[in-house]
Amino acid sequence: MRRLLWPLLLLALVIVYPLVLSTPFEQRLGALVLLYAIAASSWNIVGGYAGQVSVGHVVFFGCGAYAAMGAYAHFGLSPLVGLPAGIVLAVTIAAVIGVPTLRLSGHYFSMATIAVAELIRLVVTNTSYLGAAVGLSGPPVPRNVFDVSFISALPYYYLFLVILAITLLITWWMANSRMGFYLRAIKDSERAARSLGVPASRAKLHAYMLSAGLTSVAGALYAMMFGFVDPESGLGILISVKMLIMAALGGAGLLFGPLVGAAILVPLEELSNSLLGGQGAGLTFVVYGAIIVLIARFQPGGILTLANRLWEKRAKPRNVGASAAGASHAS
Amino acid sequence: MSFVLVQVIVGGLLLGAVYALFSSGLTLVWGMMNIVNFAHGDFVMLGMYVAFVVFTLFGVGPAAGAPIAMLLLATLGVVVYFALIRDIMKGPMLAQILGTFGLALLLRYSVFAWFGANFLTLPQDIVGGTLVFAGLRIEASRLLAGIVALLVTLGLHLLLTRTTLGSKMLAVAEDATAAQLMGIRPDSMQAIAWAIAAGATGLAGALIATFFYIVPTVGETLGIVAFVTVSLGGFGSVPGALIAGLLIGVIESLSGYLIGAVYQDIVVYALFVSFLWFRPQGLMGKM
Numbered sequence: 001m002r003r004l005l006w007p008l009l010l011l012a013l014v015i016v017y018p019l020v021l022s023t024p025f026e027q028r029l030g031a032l033v034l035l036y037a038i039a040a041s042s043w044n045i046v047g048g049y050a051g052q053v054s055v056g057h058v059v060f061f062g063c064g065a066y067a068a069m070g071a072y073a074h075f076g077l078s079p080l081v082g083l084p085a086g087i088v089l090a091v092t093i094a095a096v097i098g099v100p101t102l103r104l105s106g107h108y109f110s111m112a113t114i115a116v117a118e119l120i121r122l123v124v125t126n127t128s129y130l131g132a133a134v135g136l137s138g139p140p141v142p143r144n145v146f147d148v149s150f151i152s153a154l155p156y157y158y159l160f161l162v163i164l165a166i167t168l169l170i171t172w173w174m175a176n177s178r179m180g181f182y183l184r185a186i187k188d189s190e191r192a193a194r195s196l197g198v199p200a201s202r203a204k205l206h207a208y209m210l211s212a213g214l215t216s217v218a219g220a221l222y223a224m225m226f227g228f229v230d231p232e233s234g235l236g237i238l239i240s241v242k243m244l245i246m247a248a249l250g251g252a253g254l255l256f257g258p259l260v261g262a263a264i265l266v267p268l269e270e271l272s273n274s275l276l277g278g279q280g281a282g283l284t285f286v287v288y289g290a291i292i293v294l295i296a297r298f299q300p301g302g303i304l305t306l307a308n309r310l311w312e313k314r315a316k317p318r319n320v321g322a323s324a325a326g327a328s329h330a331s
Numbered sequence: 332m333s334f335v336l337v338q339v340i341v342g343g344l345l346l347g348a349v350y351a352l353f354s355s356g357l358t359l360v361w362g363m364m365n366i367v368n369f370a371h372g373d374f375v376m377l378g379m380y381v382a383f384v385v386f387t388l389f390g391v392g393p394a395a396g397a398p399i400a401m402l403l404l405a406t407l408g409v410v411v412y413f414a415l416i417r418d419i420m421k422g423p424m425l426a427q428i429l430g431t432f433g434l435a436l437l438l439r440y441s442v443f444a445w446f447g448a449n450f451l452t453l454p455q456d457i458v459g460g461t462l463v464f465a466g467l468r469i470e471a472s473r474l475l476a477g478i479v480a481l482l483v484t485l486g487l488h489l490l491l492t493r494t495t496l497g498s499k500m501l502a503v504a505e506d507a508t509a510a511q512l513m514g515i516r517p518d519s520m521q522a523i524a525w526a527i528a529a530g531a532t533g534l535a536g537a538l539i540a541t542f543f544y545i546v547p548t549v550g551e552t553l554g555i556v557a558f559v560t561v562s563l564g565g566f567g568s569v570p571g572a573l574i575a576g577l578l579i580g581v582i583e584s585l586s587g588y589l590i591g592a593v594y595q596d597i598v599v600y601a602l603f604v605s606f607l608w609f610r611p612q613g614l615m616g617k618m
Contacts, residue, residue, distance in 0.1 A: 053428045100608035106424050107367040111558050112607045118555065119600040126593055237551070241436065248429055282444035282547075285436050292433025296419050300426035 040258030042214035051187030056113030064219030094212035135230025251302030345477030347580020356528030362567020372554020378536020408529025
């Protein structure tokens with residue numbers, strides 16, 4: 001029962017947050033934290049659990065965003081109709097680029113994902129059907145609730161909360177299934193995993209496709225909330241970077257890592273943007289860069305790994321066996 | 332072959348020599364320490380801004396800007412090695428990628444916050460006007476950049492293959508522990524490699540600053556160019572980087588001329604992706 005206490009407390013806190021801190025700024029901030037947590041949690045499946053550091057996940061984000069806006073811009077349909085289309089598109093693209101790209105290891109994989117993402121961004125920027133450099137817009141005035149266009153951030157908050165819960169459930173289920181064990185084995189040593197009979201290529205590809213589908217949902221939600229998508233906001237490399245560092249700051253490969261990372265970095269970014277105005281955008285990424293360098297240098301496991309370690313240390317005298325098992329799991 | 336085409340190819344070769352120069356820095360640290368510097372293109376960007384600042388402060392061109400940029404960047408390389416690279420080299424893959432990637436963001440947006448996102452340029456005639464050889468019109472700034480880059484890249488190759496220092500560095504690349512037993516300090520050799528690699532980017536940056544647009548995000552494109560060059564030329568090989576750099580310069584110029592400047596980057600990126608996809612074994616050695 002004690003294991004459930006903290007998650008339940010956290011859940012209660014998250015549910016009442018926008019009712020207690022109810023200014024538009026605070027509600028919007030909460031919604032953005034959840035949105036980025038969805039994206040970073042999706043990245044976490046392939047980047048954290050499987051250890052394949054994708055820096056091109058924005059491609060799948062863009063699939064969702066462009067599909068949602070495209071459904072309205074080209075067919076006058078609700079952006080919600082675009083959501084499943086975006087998922088199908090993202091999973092298909094993941095399957096197509098995953099087969100050759102996942103064969104690459106380490107740095108090469110990261111570089112290939114950057115190049116693919118930039119390639120797609122450049123192509124979209126020059127494609128007039130997708131709005132070229134201007135992008136696509138959603139309904140200017142919501143026709144009905146299915147346009148998912150609200151003035152208040154509150155409905156978005158609870159919508160994102162539900163989707164985040166689903167994303168985390170899927171991740172949790174995957175991590176504890178055979179697939180999760182395969183991925184962890186691949187992360188530790190792909191060669192060793194293969195020699196023990198782990199179908200490494202298939203496991204990585206399936207994780208990549210699952211992660212892509214979930215990321216596209218985040219992209220669609222983003223486009224619905226902001227009402228438009230352009231190459232910078234839907235396919236820019238900085239979106240990939242945000243997913244990556246939120247997960248890494250909180251703890252890559254841990255279920256709640258991306259949420260913790262998003263809860264730290266999104267308020268930081270919003271605050272610096274609102275305090276410094278347009279000039280702040282540059283400084284925000286200076287801070288981002290500094291944080292990434294510091295994590296990489298001093299705490300590659302992220303904040304949750306550090307917290308777990310401190311927790312284990314405290315708990316040690318009482319329950320040596322359990323903490324040893326926990327420590328090996330966390331590492 | 333039409334006359335314009337020759338002109339385009341010559342222009343591509345001159346630009347390609349500069350690509351080869353900064354890519355040989357990347358290939359050096361890559362081959363020696365098996366670490367990929369995602370901030371490499373941003374080092375070139377810093378070199379460009381150093382040249383720009385030197386010009387605005389003292390009103391002098393690359394004759395002063397290039398050596399200053401080279402020295403400053405070489406110093407930065409050593410600092411980065413001791414402050415960051417030495418530790419993350421032993422860490423997990425995620426830490427290595429995050430470390431240099433974070434560095435890239437830090438550099439790119441520090442410059443962005445300081446200079447803004449505007450395109451800056453140096454005066455066109457800073458090196459001299461346009462020269463005419465047998466009917467070929469070549470800007471003096473491009474000619475200077477190409478020739479200096481070519482000579483320095485060749486010099487780097489000679490340094491690595493013909494001197495004691497080069498042998499020591501290659502020994503560390505081969506087996507750091509064995510090199511240490513022979514009385515070579517891997518730490519110093521790797522720091523020197525970072526100084527050379529970053530110095531080369533500084534020089535290259537200052538050279539292209541005379542005719543390239545100067546903008547904080549230029550490092551991203553140039554970084555990809557360096558990755559393409561290294562993956563094409565084979566990692567750790569300076570002559571490979573030279574040939575690949577020249578080739579990419581020509582391909583880029585030709586595609587810019589034949590199908591439009593907008594598609595120039597697309598061609599380079601597509602080349603890179605297809606090379607990674609279809610010849611990964613050439614990159615990773617034996618697998």
